[in-house]
Amino acid sequence: MKHHALWLSAGLLTLAACGKSEPGLDQTGPQPDLPEQRQTLLPPMKIATPAGWDGEKPTAPSGFTVTALATGLAIPRQTLVLPNGDILVAEGSGGGAPALRPKDVIATYIKAMGKSSVKGGNRVTLLRDADNDGRAELRTSFITGLNAPYGLAYVDGQIYVADQDALVRFPYREGVTRITSPGVELLKLPSHINHHWTKSLAAGPDGSRLYVGIGSNSNVGERGMGVEQDRAVIWEIDRQSGMHRTYASGIRNPTALAIEPRTQRLWAVVNERDELGPQLVPDYLTSVRPGAFYGWPYSYWGQNVDPRVRPQKPDMVRRAIRPDYALGSHVAALGVSFTTDGGFGGGFSEGAFVGEHGSWNRQDLAGYKVVWVPFSNGRPSGEPQDFLTGFIKGDHARGRPVGVTYDPVHKALIVADDVSNTIWRVAPDRR
């Protein structure tokens, strides 16, 4: 009997060893290396449990200063800079998909170990840093009573908030610090089950259209394809009428959207599927082509078929297009923002910042940082560079970046951190 126990533990150890990443694979850029699929009995797992900053801060490149614009928030996710420089922060925690299998119970418990224990605020907080010292001297509950708000947009005197179940509009006058009107629901957003509950939001270049990213209702269709109606899509919404159409599909979890300023095209960061090994599948940054199908769940990165999905759909796989730019596997990109008007200058003039939350599904932690993707003429033009790091210390996560927003008013980068519940601001040193 002892013999069996030994055999079993040896077997489990072997399985755990399968979670190791192969060194030397380049998984960023337009042509990522894609290794063989490795499905294991136990997926590779590593949870970085939260730890405090103890007065320290994330690390930015030399020439930049990091300050905590605000602390003690209630799960900050995405931020928005208003025309007068006020910063809005969406705070919330949605989801709550029911457990279908014993696995769901266990996985929820394990993933919770890497999260903040604070309850989501269900509100939008306003931060004002009028003296530009990197600390918000004014902080108000701007809109309350929301339902897991995530995406934010401002167009022409209106603020749009993407709750986990609806897109809501609030009238705004410059300088106000609180909105008390209940808001108008522009349209309902798909919220059945809400496995990936976040609804990302961006306004189109001329303001007449809004774009909402709606994540899939499962990892790879394991809740059945019936619940994937209107999931893993980006909706284009007419701002006046609230009418919508599907703008792109098969796009597993488009967690943040932004308009590239030079070409005025919509871009998205997208989280890809888990449990095919530590180096599959790369999350990506891509321009969103109208009407395009990005493969989920049938295939990834173009025509790489996922064997877990039955019945398979070869005709859909043939249609699937490759995204523009890989960010790396399991980095969990949750934020994207383009610089405008020359950005920080130098190497940070034209490009996008990407907030990488980090994932549970590989043993060598990936993500947990903000990277800079340089652009030239509206296209990515080089390898991603670390911009804000130091979130991991030892085996612990002191923070996890979510939304990133380039602030053209103060010339700074705003980073939401939903583990330490902080809004970080990175700005060029004052001279």
Next chain:
Amino acid sequence: MFPAALASDITYLNSAEIQWTNFSAWLITGGLLGGGFALIWSIVALLRRKGSARSRLAIVSVLLLMMMIAGLINAFQHSRDGWSSVGTTGLILSIISSILAVAAGWIAYAAYREDRP
């Protein structure tokens, strides 16, 4: 429970209807729970008995242990997503654990009948 899981596995492989593999996953978990009690009982009985019943109980214990190992691996297999939750491996493990469960039950029941004619 393991034979029931085998039946729902076969149904899933025939229909690709995801709910059947969810059923299997719970049935296997239930089988492990019930099988765990049966294994403990068989070991306790083994330690208390003497004579010819002992060797039979030893066989039952070994069969139950093997069933538990196959069932545990199968539980992990069924935690994978979609088709990979069953596939060939899951089906084979379900067949093995079902056969072992039936065999252990058969021998244990026969031993019980002989004890109390």
